[in-house]
Each structure stands twice: as C-alpha cells, then as structure tokens.
Amino acid sequence: MSGWTVQLLIDCDIVVSARCNNVVCDNYQELNLNRLSDKFGSEASALEKDIAPRMRCSKCGHDRVRLSYAPRPMVAAPHADVSALA
C-alpha cells in the first residue's frame, strides 16, 4: 500500500476529507491535495497513518483527525461534461 502517494490521489481525483476526533467539535473538511503536495511532496505517502499524525483540526486545534477517501464522482455530482458526448 506504499504506492498511495499524494500525486496518485490527485491523478485519480480522490477526495480526502478529514474529520476531527473531538466529539464536541466534529469539524469536517475536505483536504486540498495540491497544498498537501506542496507541503509533503507529491511522492509522499498519503495513507492515513502517514499524514493524519501531521495534521490538526483547523477549528479546535485537536491533533487527532480521521481521514476518509472517496472517488470524487461519489462525493460530488458529475460535472457538466455532457457536451463532450454530443
């Protein structure tokens, strides 16, 4: 699983979202993978165990966040790409 680099997530249009583990905060945020790439390098491992410990909640400062990964088509509505089919 070491092949899960930040660049791979960008290439595959994977959405990584972070949720604060502090139950009274429960902040939820979609990560900016380009910023992650700038910070850690595009070849850095993007596994939760590798990047979650380096992040903290932007709202309450809690240093435990959970990450989830999902393909963008499952997160957002498909883009208006229908013109390409015409």
Ligand SMILES: [Zn+2]
């Ligand atoms: Zn928080």
